[in-house]
Amino acid sequence: MTRIRVGLLPSAVMMAGTMPAPKIKDPATGEIATDRDSGENLYTVTAMLMEDGRAEIMKITVPQSGLPEGLQPGRALRPVDLFATPWARIFNGSLSDGVAYRASALELVQ
Template sequence: MLKTAVCVAGTEPVLKIKDQQTGEVATDRETGDSLYTVTVMLMEDGRAEIMKITVPQPGLVAGLKPGAMVRPVDLFATPWARIFNGQLSDGVAYRAARLELVAVEAAQ
């Protein structure tokens, strides 16, 4: 049986800030495009995972709002770890080239 994963946007895109003190906006190193963060819920096999996905501004589609089904395109995960005040923090940073809206088929 083929397993189906569903991604649902949990938030509207939020501008990513590089430096909270200066308000400097995070940008793509190659294109200079502003970066946004979208919280997405990935649901598969009765489990759900919340992911914050960074997307460049041109990769955001009109109509992207909470509850919309989306498909991350060219999704890339990067594990990270750092020590801050003697405490280890770690996680996974997600980045996608764009988010596409997924059309919901009507029940028949």
């Protein structure tokens, strides 16, 4: 799968929109997704990216060890090693597509 490194402009501001939530692998069983290499539980954080007069909402997947203490909605943050992975699938005859974001960690910005 293609992974694309995401570089943010120095003027970019990112803010947490939600508390971290476990990433669910299988909704039927409630199984939590884990990192393929480390086996660590994965979490998602919804973040708002404001850059060059526009705003985007992103869901970023982060391993549990990459979540900082004190992460709350409204806190400014910076993703570490942010990558984007485009995806597409056909479900019930309809095409769904999007971009999945993954960071090795989130850092709080003072």
